[in-house]
Amino acid sequence: MDLKEAIYTRRAVREFTAEPVDEEILRQLIDAAVQAPSAVNQQPWSFCVVRDKALLARISGEAKEHMLRTSPAALSHHFQDILSDPKFDIFYRAPALIVISSVVESPWAVENCALAAENLMLAARAAGLGTCWIGFAQTWLVTPEGKAALKLPANYMPVAPIIVGYPKAAPPAVPRKEPDIHWIDV
Ligand SMILES: Cc1cc2nc3c(=O)[nH]c(=O)nc-3n(C[C@H](O)[C@H](O)[C@H](O)COP(=O)(O)O)c2cc1C
Numbered sequence: 001m002d003l004k005e006a007i008y009t010r011r012a013v014r015e016f017t018a019e020p021v022d023e024e025i026l027r028q029l030i031d032a033a034v035q036a037p038s039a040v041n042q043q044p045w046s047f048c049v050v051r052d053k054a055l056l057a058r059i060s061g062e063a064k065e066h067m068l069r070t071s072p073a074a075l076s077h078h079f080q081d082i083l084s085d086p087k088f089d090i091f092y093r094a095p096a097l098i099v100i101s102s103v104v105e106s107p108w109a110v111e112n113c114a115l116a117a118e119n120l121m122l123a124a125r126a127a128g129l130g131t132c133w134i135g136f137a138q139t140w141l142v143t144p145e146g147k148a149a150l151k152l153p154a155n156y157m158p159v160a161p162i163i164v165g166y167p168k169a170a171p172p173a174v175p176r177k178e179p180d181i182h183w184i185d186v
Contacts, residue, residue, distance in 0.1 A: 007122060010121055010122055010131075011130075011172070011174060012131075012132040012133075012171065013131060014171070016094050016130065016163075016166060016168060018095070020095045021051075021096050025129070026164070029120050029127070030049075030098070030120065032120060033047070033116040033120040033123070036115035038115070039106065039108035044106060044109070045112060045113055046103045046152070047100055047101075048101065048152060049096060050097040050099070056089075056091050056094075059140070059141070059146070059149060060089050060090045060091055062140050062145070062146070062149070063137045063146075064083045064084075064136070066143070067136065068080065071139070091163050092132070092163065094132075094163035094164060094165040095166075097134075097162070097163050097164070098164060099137075099150060099158050099160070099161045100113045100116050100117055100161075101152060102157045103155075103156055105155070109157055113159035113160045114159065116160070117133060117159075117160035117162055121162065128166070129165065129167075130164070130166065131162050131163060132162070132163050133161065133162055134161045134162070134163055137161040138159075141158040142158055
């Protein structure tokens with residue numbers, strides 16, 4: 001698959017087959033991720049790969065509870081209902097979660113990890129895998145308890161939790177808005 005096709009056909013995938021993703025393939029995705037640019041070429045990222053189903057279920061439960069407890073006002077009724085549902089798994093039963101963390105305190109920590117995440121998601125698409133960035137996991141993963149669950153040192157900052165698996169079906173296209181473009185010419 002060429003780059004253009006990967007960019008135009010990547011979609012958030014939220015339904016996965018039970019097929020596990022081989023370590024070799026996960027390593028290839030991470031290798032694509034680290035080709036991303038980073039500020040002053042620090043390459044300040046770390047990848048935590050979670051395939052332990054019990055840990056994924058625990059993180060899902062902790063993250064839902066944390067969001068409902070700490071930011072109920074910021075959540076719409078729709079999200080409050082979803083997060084209150086004990087059956088809702090924020091990771092959609094994906095076989096793997098890759099959490100990209102910044103290993104340095106940097107004003108560009110988020111940018112660096114997000115660029116690596118997009119490379120990873122496009123490489124996954126090209127390999128026939130589906131991905132979705134799970135923002136729902138972020139507020140708990142950055143807490144001391146969240147970092148401990150991932151065995152991350154206290155100074156690491158989890159930025160991009162990306163689920164990975166084989167899609168059950170092709171997800172529907174999500175139409176894009178017309179880009180807001182300002183041309184400033186001489
Ligand atoms: C920072 C970020 C956080 C996101 N968090 C979630 C999430 O918690 N749960 C979820 O199902 N999708 C999440 N998504 C996926 C978006 O909903 C999805 O990318 C968007 O609807 C556009 O659809 P597409 O990726 O198929 O083009 C997130 C995406 C981004 C970039």
